[in-house]
Amino acid sequence: MNNDFIELKREVDTEISNLLVKFIDLYRVNGLSPYVASVYYRFILASFEVARKERYSISALSIIFNKNKLPTNLLVNIYAHSLYCLALYDKQKIYEEFII
Secondary structure, three states: OOHHHOOOOOOOOHHHHHHHHHHHHHHHHHOOOHHHHHHHHHHHHHHHHOOHHHOOOHHHHHHHHHHOOOOHHHHHHHHHHHHHHHHHHOOOOOOHHHOO
16 A cells, blocks of 8 residues: 555644635635635635645545535646645645656
8 A cells, every 4th residue: 555645634724614615605606706716716825825734635625516516627626736836836846756
């Protein structure tokens, strides 16, 4: 078994949870309007600012989005790629083994 894929025990930050609930509620009513997207971006930025164990995993978000009948693939991709971009901007190394 490869230990790299063991899920961390997460204790999600309250602000992040509240932003996600707000986003889901707004999305259900308005779809992905510019304002709703800005709430999602604030959720992503807040997620980036905390330790990994204090934010949602991609698999947890997939479950939440699926249960709420939201476009899971789209939203998970936005979340993941935004975190990767923020990490690169912050001079953190990601996917180092794939970069030549």
